[in-house]
Structure formats: C-alpha cells, structure tokens
Amino acid sequence: MHNFSAGPGILPKEVLQQASAACLDFNNSGLSLLEVSHRGKDVIAVFDRAVSLVKSLLEIGDDYSVIFLQGGASLQFSMVPANFLNNKAAYLNTGVWASKAIKEAKLYGNTEVVASSEDRNFSFIPKEYSIPTDADYFHITSNNTIYGTQMRTFPKCPVPLFCDMSSDIFSHRFDATQFDLIYAGVQKNMGPAGATMVILKKELLQKIKRTLPSMLNYAIHIEGESMFNTPPVFAVYVSMLTLDWLDKNGGVEWAENRNRAKANLFYSELDRNSQFVGTVDLEDRSWMNANFVLTAPEKEAAFKTLLKQAKISGLDGHRSVGGFRASMYNAMDIETVQVLVDVMKSFEQNNG
Ligand SMILES: *Cc1c(COP(=O)(O)O)cnc(C)c1O
Numbered sequence: 587m588h589n590f591s592a593g594p595g596i597l598p599k600e601v602l603q604q605a606s607a608a609c610l611d612f613n614n615s616g617l618s619l620l621e622v623s624h625r626g627k628d629v630i631a632v633f634d635r636a637v638s639l640v641k642s643l644l645e646i647g648d649d650y651s652v653i654f655l656q657g658g659a660s661l662q663f664s665m666v667p668a669n670f671l672n673n674k675a676a677y678l679n680t681g682v683w684a685s686k687a688i689k690e691a692k693l694y695g696n697t698e699v700v701a702s703s704e705d706r707n708f709s710f711i712p713k714e715y716s717i718p719t720d721a722d723y724f725h726i727t728s729n730n731t732i733y734g735t736q737m738r739t740f741p742k743c744p745v746p747l748f749c750d751m752s753s754d755i756f757s758h759r760f761d762a763t764q765f766d767l768i769y770a771g772v773q774k775n776m777g778p779a780g781a782t783m784v785i786l787k788k789e790l791l792q793k794i795k796r797t798l799p800s801m802l803n804y805a806i807h808i809e810g811e812s813m814f815n816t817p818p819v820f821a822v823y824v825s826m827l828t829l830d831w832l833d834k835n836g837g838v839e840w841a842e843n844r845n846r847a848k849a850n851l852f853y854s855e856l857d858r859n860s861q862f863v864g865t866v867d868l869e870d871r872s873w874m875n876a877n878f879v880l881t882a883p884e885k886e887a888a889f890k891t892l893l894k895q896a897k898i899s900g901l902d903g904h905r906s907v908g909g910f911r912a913s914m915y916n917a918m919d920i921e922t923v924q925v926l927v928d929v930m931k932s933f934e935q936n937n938g
Pocket residue numbers: 593657658659660661683727729730731750751752753771774
C-alpha cells in the first residue's frame with residue numbers, strides 16, 4: 587500500500603520492524619518493552635537517547651529542555667497559556683489547530699489574534715501584522731495540516747516565540763534557537779500517537795506564576811525528566827528509533843532535500859494537469875500536506891477507483907474541508923509520490 591495518511595502518519599519500515607521486535611524482546615532482555623518498568627536503566631537510556639537526538643538534529647544546546655508528555659498537541663493548547671499567559675498572549679490564526687489553541691488561551695486571559703486567514707478558508711498565511719511588545723509570547727502554527735499551508739521562515743519576534751510544529755518538525759532546516767518553546771504531537775512526522783514532544787528554553791520556567799495542577803506544570807515534568815508519572819514508553823521508543831533513522835540518513839538537511847524534491851514533483855504535476863487544482867496560495871504551499879480538488883468534482887468516483895487500483899490510501903481531505911490531501915511526511919520516499927503522479931496522469935488521459 588501507498589499510505590498518504592495525514593495522521594497518524596507513516597513510519598520507516600525498518601522502524602516498524604525494530605519496534606515490533608522490541609514488543610517481543612526488548613534489548614535481549616527476554617522481556618517485552620511493553621511489560622518493563624520505565625525506571626529500568628534500558629528505558630531511561632531510550633529517553634536520554636531521544637532527547638540527545640532531538641538536540642543534535644535541531645542544533646540546540648543545554649539552555650533548552652526536551653520532554654515527552656501525554657495529552658497530544660491538544661493539551662499543549664492549554665498548558666502553554668496555563669504556564670505562560672500572565673499579562674496577554676498573541677496568536678496567529680492559520681487554521682483549525684491554531685483556532686483551538688486560541689480558544690484555550692482565552693480561558694486563561696487576554697488573548698490577541700494579531701492576524702487570521704479564516705476569511706479565505708485558511709488558504710494562505712497572513713504576513714502583515716504587528717506583534718504587541720507587551721505580550722508574554724507569540725504563538726504560531728508552522729504547518730497547517732488540514733489546509734496544506736506552511737511557514738518555513740519565521741517572523742522576527744520582539745517577545746518569546748512559541749510554535750506548534752506537530753506536522754512538520756524535522757522536515758526542513760530552520761534556526762530552532764529563535765523559538766522559546768516548540769511542541770509537536772509525535773504522530774505526524776516522528777512516531778506513533780501517544781507522546782507529545784515539548785522543547786522549551788529553561789529560562790522560561792521563571793515566568794510560571796500560576797498555581798498549577800502538577801500534571802500541567804512544565805517545571806514538574808522537566809524535574810521528573812518526562813517520568814513524573816508513567817510515561818508513554820512505547821511512543822517515545824518508536825520516536826527514538828525514527829530520529830535514529832533520520833540521523834543515520836543525514837539528518838534534517840537530508841529530510842529537507844528529499845521533502846523539497848517530493849513537493850516539487852507533486853506540485854509540478856498538480857499545476858500541469860488540467861483535471862486538478864490546488865486550494866492554497868502558491869507561496870504558502872506545504873511540503874508536508876498538499877491539498878487539491880478535481881476541476882470536475884462529479885468525476886470523484888472515477889478518480890477514487892484509480893487510486894484504489896494503484897493501492898493508494900489516505901488521500902481524502904480532512905472531513906471539515908473535503909477534496910484531497912496528499913501527506914508526504916519524512917518517511918515517505920519519492921517513488922511513492924511518483925505513484926500518485928502517475929495516477930493523476932492516467933486520470934487526465936482518461937478524462938482529457
Ligand atoms: C494533529 C495536529 C494537532 C492535534 O494533535 P493531537 O495530538 O491530536 O492533540 C495539533 N496541531 C497540529 C498542527 C496538528 O497537525
């Protein structure tokens with residue numbers, strides 16, 4: 587099968603094999619990874635290795651902490667303002683996930699939406715806005731998974747910059763040190779569902795003013811080295827394997843070259859082919875999720891038949907927007923994108 591699922595996304599085949607093996611026998615212990623204590627030294631070594639891979643792949647130093655939490659990126663929508671919204675927060679509204687983050691922030695205090703692309707169904711990234719200098723932080727969403735828009739360069743920011751990178755973390759090079767906080771549900775580009783990675787600058791911790799439930803307090807999770815409570819060991823293990831795979835292949839630069847090539851291949855066909863049209867502004871197109879519709883929607887069933895014959899799965903658009911969406915995360919190779927491009931070509935020949 588050729589899996590274009592938007593999330594949970596695909597993982598490298600060798601990672602799936604290693605993960606399966608560890609379910610039966612972890613590190614030749616004769617025990618399943620799913621049945622051992624997270625306090626054991628081999629499990630602690632998995633967490634340490636995952637953290638050190640994150641730091642080396644993103645080129646961040648010891649002024650940052652990296653932790654793995656539960657509750658998805660969705661819990662980060664609440665944890666971020668619970669910990670850091672003291673005076674006011676600024677948000678950029680670029681899609682459903684950003685809107686959900688804004689909704690949660692409003693529960694904690696003054697939340698200013700500096701710009702929104704909602705009036706054009708989130709088909710672009712707003713560029714003209716000013717960030718209030720008295721905000722505690724400015725929150726953005728680098729890749730809008732549902733709509734297929736992406737920011738690969740980031741605004742100069744007079745206040746701490748926070749980012750939801752759930753669907754494009756490790757997909758291209760960027761200066762991670764311009765961010766004070768990055769979070770990502772691991773299930774799009776680095777692992778299975780069940781863990782959320784949070785990277786934050788240690789100096790931010792001084793800004794936590796609220797009395798918080800322990801489970802919502804970043805300082806407590808950092809102090810506990812992601813093991814304040816029983817952590818999602820399997821999800822972190824698979825993330826570690828995926829990061830190891832990425833590192834061995836050439837790291838984020840390798841991923842960037844491959845993702846750029848995949849996106850170029852797909853979008854060139856989209857723009858050439860008379861039967862399809864993209865739904866977002868050219869300059870804001872995502873390399874991770876490419877959204878498109880048929881020029882003749884009544885031919886949808888015929889297109890879907892071709893997809894099925896080619897063993898393509900997961901190409902339906904999000905239930906809130908319809909159409910089609912090709913998700914081309916890190917683990918996807920260019921040959922898989924070529925399979926889709928070939929189907930698009932034969933669809934045009936049949937219908938042109
Ligand atoms: C999938 C996704 C989320 C939601 O993640 P959960 O882990 O399901 O809470 C949030 N933000 C972005 C950008 C996403 O792609």
